[in-house]
Amino acid sequence: MAALENRLFVKMNGLGNEIVVLDLRAAPLAVPPQEARALARPGVLPFDQIMALYPPQTEATSAFVRIINADGSESGACGNGTRCIALYEAGRTGAAHMVFESVAGPLDCTVAGDGITVDMGVPRFGWHDIPLAGPVADTRAIELQAGPAEAPVLRAPAVVNVGNPHAIFWVEDVAAVDLARLGPELEHHPIFPERANISVAQVVSPEHIVLKVWERGVGLTRACGSAACATAVAAARLGLTGRRVTVTLPGGDLVIDWRESDDHMLMTGPAEFEFDGRLTAAMLDATAGAE
Numbered sequence: 001m002a003a004l005e006n007r008l009f010v011k012m013n014g015l016g017n018e019i020v021v022l023d024l025r026a027a028p029l030a031v032p033p034q035e036a037r038a039l040a041r042p043g044v045l046p047f048d049q050i051m052a053l054y055p056p057q058t059e060a061t062s063a064f065v066r067i068i069n070a071d072g073s074e075s076g077a078c079g080n081g082t083r084c085i086a087l088y089e090a091g092r093t094g095a096a097h098m099v100f101e102s103v104a105g106p107l108d109c110t111v112a113g114d115g116i117t118v119d120m121g122v123p124r125f126g127w128h129d130i131p132l133a134g135p136v137a138d139t140r141a142i143e144l145q146a147g148p149a150e151a152p153v154l155r156a157p158a159v160v161n162v163g164n165p166h167a168i169f170w171v172e173d174v175a176a177v178d179l180a181r182l183g184p185e186l187e188h189h190p191i192f193p194e195r196a197n198i199s200v201a202q203v204v205s206p207e208h209i210v211l212k213v214w215e216r217g218v219g220l221t222r223a224c225g226s227a228a229c230a231t232a233v234a235a236a237r238l239g240l241t242g243r244r245v246t247v248t249l250p251g252g253d254l255v256i257d258w259r260e261s262d263d264h265m266l267m268t269g270p271a272e273f274e275f276d277g278r279l280t281a282a283m284l285d286a287t288a289g290a291e
């Protein structure tokens with residue numbers, strides 16, 4: 001029998017980033033990677049991330065959250081998913097403010113109507129923090145390129161860890177980049193021992209960035225909150241923007257404020273409830289031919 005059979009799920013999205021919330025606090029169990037992959041199949045319950053909630057480990061926190069990608073791998077951060085669980089928890093308890101814990105640290109959330117703000121913590125820039133395969137002195141621009149060797153399409157990305165690893169390539173026009181083609185080789189490049197989320201970013205003005213993301217363990221997504229944070233701080237470090245920017249993703253806008261006083265990244269944007277239901281054996285069994 002599938003471990004997750006009969007569990008309740010809530011399907012949500014954050015700017016079109018497809019999120020499944022599994023509230024496992026009452027009867028905790030690990031999400032088996034093969035069941036995650038079975039669930040993510042087209043026609044079953046396609047998602048980008050599962051946000052699995054576990055009993056809190058620290059006083060005054062609501063839950064410990066584990067983040068599982070569509071390929072069954074685990075991530076330390078998911079901005080859009082965190083807004084979803086904040087909205088879910090606010091609906092359940094009526095509280096407008098709560099703190100979740102993750103492997104990457106606490107996530108302080110405030111729900112104010114349609115706008116949900118998450119404190120995504122402090123970005124890290126050391127090569128070993130990203131992590132990269134070997135020492136690099138300046139992570140604002142590393143030696144890496146994609147496309148033909150003599151005429152690279154993408155080059156010299158900034159790298160940032162915001163709880164998960166990100167590489168950001170600066171481009172003139174995001175629409176002109178075939179990220180579906182270039183994303184896989186960059187995600188799996190040996191320079192990233194834990195793989196990486198790959199972004200192409202177009203700086204429109206000191207307050208506005210347009211962004212497209214190839215997510216580690218997923219592929220192209222409508223939005224990626226952690227990539228928006230990583231891109232905002234990378235742009236500010238390079239002097240391309242100020243510390244407060246609007247990031248436009250295919251699914252819509254996020255506002256990122258890299259707070260001057262303590263270097264925390266505050267991400268604000270929407271989240272949406274779609275439907276809920278119960279997981280069945282057929283949904284969790286990849287051999288069942290659920291289409």
Ligand SMILES: N[C@H](CCC[C@H](N)C(=O)O)C(=O)O
Nearest residue numbers: 075078079080164224225226
């Ligand atoms: N959708 C998420 C990012 C998931 C990151 C995941 N793909 C990884 O790091 O493996 C977000 O809104 O931040």
